[in-house]
Amino acid sequence: MRDDQLKALFDQQAAGYDQQWAGMAPIREALYLLLDALFAGLPEDARILCVGVGTGAELAHLAERFPGWRFTVVDPSGAMLEVCRQRAERGGFLSRCRFHQGYLDTLPAGPGHHGATCFLVSQFLLEAGIRTAFFREIARRLEPGGVLANADLASDTQSPAYATLLRSWLTLMSSAGVQAAMLERARAAYAKDVAILPAQRVAGLIEAGGFEAPVQFFQAGLMHGWFCVRKAEPALG
Template identity: 60%
Template sequence: MQPEAIKALFDQQAAGYDRQWEKTAPIRQCLHFLLEPVFAGLPEDARILCVGVGTGAEMAHLARRCPGWRFMAVDPSEAMLEVSRRRAEQEGFIDRCVFHAGYVQELPEAPAYDAATCFLVSQFILDIDERAALFRAIAARLRPGGLLASSDLAADTASPEYAVLLEAWMRTMAGAEVPADALERMRRAYGEDVAVLPPAQVEAILRAGGFELPVPFFQAGLIHAWVSRRAAG
């Protein structure tokens, strides 16, 4: 998908996004639960870069667990960022946040952050080199040894296993009361507008983007998540 099309899509969905996906919240909650030990070694005053922060769910989770952490929330959708800002205000950690409506490439290129999150973002970049460039932009803003927790839809779409997994995933979405026409659009999007790649290929993109040793720490259906470390140099 083109960046402006993605921005328009999420601008449109922002107000009701959390409500729409409420029945799939256990997936998100499990990801955030497993994110805690992944980031457990970070400093008490860590600075966290949240790329494609959306409605701010992972930022809020980390803010509740780690009262000394500060956050840079980045999202091209101003509507999504406004939901994230309201969440931070309601939960009392807005004084620890900076919000940037735009792209991570627009931030100063300096090693300012101890860790980053990038959940369900890079899958929307169809060009592999551009996808790696996103990760390079994140790496350039992490301190030496900085951690990245990233997730994307991933599968070998040419395999017979994918057909089984996709049907199960569609039933999961149907159980979340996603309308039938939206499910059909989602199914088409996975073949046209979303770069669903084999996990090994996503890991190769992370390496090309300046990260080393991508380690899977979570999978639920089509969603895979990795932790990796900014490569030396």
Template identity: 75%
Template sequence: MDNEELKALFDQQAAGYDQQWAGMAPLRETLYCLLGALFVGLPRDARILCVGVGTGAEIGYLAQRFPGWRFTAVDPSGAMLDVCRERAARGGFAERCEFHEGYLETLDSAARHDASTCFLVSQFFVDARLRTALFGEIARRLKPGGLLASADLAGDTTVPAYETLLHSWMTLMSSAGVQPDMLERARAAYARDVAILPAARVGEIIEAAGFERSLVFFQAGLMHGWVSRVPG
């Protein structure tokens, strides 16, 4: 699936996206809780870059917890970004947000950020060189010592145990209310359109983009989270 096909898919899903994945909220909330603990030492007026922000759930969490922070929300899907704007307006933090519709490379790199999030984005870059380039674009927009919190699906698909983990993940999504047709689409996408790699390999890709050693700070089923730092 190329970038435009992926953008069209998320445009179509935007209006019902949050409701569709509402049953997975416990995993998301745990990820955000740990994210807040990672970012708690940032300046009171920190600027946070949110790459592939979608409907803006992580901004909603961070904006409430850190009332002095400002956010740059980046997403190629205009429909997703519209939902993000609505969330910001409802939450009363829209004036603290800059919304950029487009890919990260179209965002001015002159403005530097204290930290960045990139959740369930890089996994769609099946070419490792393009995945590294994405993280490189993030690194160029962070201040020296800036933090990246990223999350993607990860696992060693070459070992028999992966099928056990995949079955467990699908069962989890089913019990969370994800519809059967979406489960089948997800299973097909994992085999074709999602780069599910061992967690250590993902860390190497992030480091190749200019970050210091990446550490896994979160894991729930197939979903992993890494924290990485730009050299100070």
């Protein structure tokens, strides 16, 4: 799927996105519970980069949990970003956010960030080189020693286990109230529009982008999460 098609898709989904995926909240909350512990050592006035923030679920969580943090919020979908902005206004942390509509490589230079989140974003980059370059863009915007929490769908799609995991994942989404049309769209997307790779391969792409070896800290079905530290002098060329 091209960038413009992906952006248009998320623009269309923005208004009802949170309601559509509300039944999957327990997985999201488990991810955030572990994220709190991983990010707990960051400064009280940390600068956090939220890449592909969507409607701002992780932003709202972190803003409430760490009231001194400031956020750079990036998403190419203007509709998603507007929902996120409204959430920040309702939550009382709008003044702590800098919003940027566009892809990460268009974000103007600024002070380095102490941490970054990137949840279910890089999986849409189908070419390995482009995906590594994306992680390199994140590394460029972190302070040396800054940390990244990344989550993506991952599996060895050639293994017999994948069929079982995919079936259970779609069943989970169905039982969580995801509409049938969305389930069929997801099934089709996983086959051609989402780069579902073995977890070790995803970790390798992150590391090649300028990070120390990622540590997998989370898995729920097909969703995996990795935590990593920016190298002191990553290859950012």
